[in-house]
Every structure is written in C-alpha cells, then in structure tokens.
Amino acid sequence: MTTDRHDNARGADPLPSWNDGVTKRAITDFVKNTTTEGNPDYVRVPDRIALFDNDGTLWVEQPMYTQLAFLLDDVRKLAPQHPEWNTTEPLRFVLENDLAGLAAAGVPGLMKLLAATQCGMTTEEFAKTVQAWIETARHPKFERLYTQCVYQPMLELIEYLSANDFEVYIVTGGGTEFVRPWAERVYGVPMRRVVGSSLETKFEMLANRPVLIRTPEINLIDDGNGKPVGIHEFIGQQPIAAFGNSDGDLEMLQWTASGSGARLILLVHHTDSERE
C-alpha cells in the first residue's frame, strides 16, 4: 500500500491554494486511485506520466507570449550593431514598436526575427542569452520577473504529482531551448522533461570543440496537432494526465484521454490572484 504518500508527512492539504470543490476532489481521487495498489485504477510507477502546457497554464501568457517579449528585446539589444534593420521588415516594426505591422507579418515574420537574432549561434550561447534575459526581464504589468509570474496552484500540483511518483513533463508551444534553462529552478522539472518547439541544429567542430549550431529551419512546432507528435517522439507512451488552458492544447488532451484506464484531463482557467 502506498496510500501514506498521498499527503505530506503531517497529513496536510497537498493543494492548499486550490478551492475545495469538484476539481480538487477529481485530482486527489485520481492520484489516490492510480497510486493505491489493488485499486482497479492502479497505475505502475513507470506509466505515471503527466503533461503540463506552459504558457497560460504554468505562467502568464498576457499581454504577449513571454518568448515573444524575449525575441523583441533581443532585436532591440542587437539593433545598434545592425543599422540596416531600421529599413528592413519585419525588423523595423520591432524597432518602431509597430506591433500591428509585426502581427501582419505573421509566423514568417517571426521566423525572420529569429533567424536574424537567435540562429547561427551554438545551443550553449543561446542558453546563456536566455538565462541572462530571464534573470532580469520583468513583466510589463506585474513588474516582477517572468519566473515570478507563475501560478501557485500549478506549482503545488506538480509537486503533489511528483511526490506520488508521477514523471512530470512540460509540453509547450514555446521553444524547448527557451524553457529548459530555467525549468528545473522554477518548476522543479528537469531539462529532459521539456518537450517544445524547436529549430533544426547542426553538429560542427568549432576550434576543435564539438558544438550544435541553431539553424533557421523549423524542426517541430509543438502546438495543436504538433503536441501529440512531440509527446510521441519524446516519450513514446500514452500519458495518463494532462493540463492545458487553450485551443493549442486540445489535441494533447485528446491524445491523453484516448488511452485506456484512468485519465485526468484538466482545462485550467487562471485568475491573476493565483499567481505566486
């Protein structure tokens, strides 16, 4: 029997930020059932896989995706070395703060920004750029670090599931390489359990050192239809729990729900008061 692990040592509420109600009860029932040997819904430890979307589920996604804020900051930071950007679209939209022009440029426009700023470098250099930004950049409305704009109830849920031997993955439309550098520190999720969008990388020897160079070619858009693709590629087996907040999570939730046995599927709606 493993039921003694469902709550912490003092038997305290493992989800103190959650209102008592149907949702909280569904979660704790699911965890009790899947982790109690002899229960018809029992799931052995290697199959306890839980997925969390990131933007809007674990941290804020308004007024814009955090990774977009990072990209725009990167364009502004590098612009002084590239005077030609002032007359090149879509780069000039960023420098002129023309968000409507940028939106009209769509995904191809964003890929051009990416190619100009965050490609052609090693994966190591990119990780350092992410680290430096995430440690200083602040959310425009909340005026706190983005990593402080995470939802406390979800942190509790990650911890609760982990304490019950679930392997927790972040499955994000954002970049794998954007989330990995801080995922363990902020969410307690190790780098290798971050499944996200990615660019192709290319192996090279640089001054006798092997490196991976980020290319502007898309490897995977891990959103919508792409989420089950990423989940299957990285994990290879059906998850038993999934948490999302938007249309881009629909296929991930369907994919998770389609397996046999007990499943926990949750579409979360946050209010600002839940932030950490």
Next chain:
Amino acid sequence: MTTDRHDNARGADPLPSWNDGVTKRAITDFVKNTTTEGNPDYVRVPDRIALFDNDGTLWVEQPMYTQLAFLLDDVRKLAPQHPEWNTTEPLRFVLENDLAGLAAAGVPGLMKLLAATQCGMTTEEFAKTVQAWIETARHPKFERLYTQCVYQPMLELIEYLSANDFEVYIVTGGGTEFVRPWAERVYGVPMRRVVGSSLETKFEMLANRPVLIRTPEINLIDDGNGKPVGIHEFIGQQPIAAFGNSDGDLEMLQWTASGSGARLILLVHHTDSERE
C-alpha cells in the same frame, strides 16, 4: 556517503562478465568517483546520464542490421498482396534475394521499402508489427531470437549504472519506434529513454480516435553527426558517459567527452562469446 551502493548487497562483483583489467577498473573507478559525495569528481544524481549505442554495442549487428532483417521480412510478408512489387525496384531485389541490387539502391532504396511497408499506418499498428516480429524472428547464424543476441557484459553495465542512479539512454541509428517496443523488457530501459532515427508522424482523427500516422518523411537520422542532435533534442544536457562501437558513434563520444568534469567514454569490441 553513498559508497555502499557501488556493489550489490553482498559486495559481489557488479560486472562478473568483464575481465579484470584496465577497462573494468576505469568503469568502477568512474562510478565510485562520480557517486561518492566529497569526491572531486562527484556528480549529482540528475546529471548522471549515460548513453549506449545499440547495434553492435548492446546486440549483434552482423550479418546485417537487425532492423534491415525486419524490413526485408516485412516486404516478403506483404508481397502476396502486391503482385506489382515483383517488377518494381527496389522491392523486387528483396523478393529475388538480390542483396547486391539492394545495396546499390542505397538509402533512397531503403526509404522506398519503408514507404511501401511501414508507413501510412498508425504508430500503434507499427508497434504491434515490431512486437510480433521480434518475438519470433531468429538470427540466421545463432538461430536464437534477436533479443537473445545481446551482450551480457553490457546488460551488466546498464544494471550497474542504473543501480548507481545513472539514467541510461539508448542512442541508436536504428528507429526509435523499432527499439522502444522491447527496450524495457530486454534492456530495462524505458521507452522514453530511447533516442533514435525517426520518420515524421501526422496527427489525425480516425473514427473519432486520435492517432499518429507514420509518413515517409525522415525526421531525424540519429547516426554520426545526427547523434549529438538527437541527444540535445531529447535530453538537453551533456551526458557524462557514452558507450559505442563504430564510426557512427564518434560524434556522440566527442559530444560526451567535451563537457567539463569526469567523463567515461568507451569504444567496445565484442566477441561472440560475450553474448547472453
């Protein structure tokens, strides 16, 4: 101190199939040093990542890659439903047992065989096909199941590292979806720790059920230059130990060796007597 975990409870040799000598000593020293707190080479548990090549390292790769034997068997099995294959290259090379013709068709030829037999189906159906084959097909020379043509010293090494809280990955030029269905049973390595070559998959709703369809588009060739790409994509951090046997493992070994701190890199040369 965690030194009491290096050997099993009785203090027995954790690598009984290995000859006492420099190599075995290098392995046990590495494990002792990286798992003993206070040792200058100590590595915390989440960073203990070890990689194993599969073909020729964990199991036999002669007279041909096992996955090629599977593919050729699949062509032969399905041929009666496709009379046109008798006059279509490279399919007819297989049916006429013309291995020279097949070799001349190269990788594009193999991709055509793959497209004809192992694409357009769901990932679930493919996994079942693999399972059915691997449970019955026998190695032509040893006349045993392929999963019995694995190297005992390497099984011991996987177990020894796992017992010392290393997370073991298989990094194979073979297909992720070919190795995953039996990796846990044969090697004790869960599906999500198999990093291999793969085709693109496509999400679809089939009779109201979400499925992933295997397409004939290559996603990743996880061999040579592709191994560090796959390792970075799946794991995202530098491994500290890697075991391979061939040219295709060179970049994986370089990539592993390039990180700072203690590293164990081994190019293995098996003799038949080491088989399980």
